[in-house]
Amino acid sequence: MKVTVNDNCQGCGICEATAPDVFAVSDDGVAQVLLEEIPAELEAAVKEAMEECPTEAIEIA
DSSP states (O other), rough: EEEOOOOOOOOOOOHHHHOTTEEEETTOOOEEESSOOOGGGHHHHHHHHHHHTTTTOOEEO
């Protein structure tokens, strides 16, 4: 699984709180993906972060 954050991100931090091993909100106020490939044990947290994102900024491929 690969995940990206699109330009809709407003840096609310829900993704970082839900999946801190995968997402971090940078100093410029947008989320960044910390891992190039998401391990299977983190996939559920990433999917939850995507569902909870109020701006629909998280995309899974």
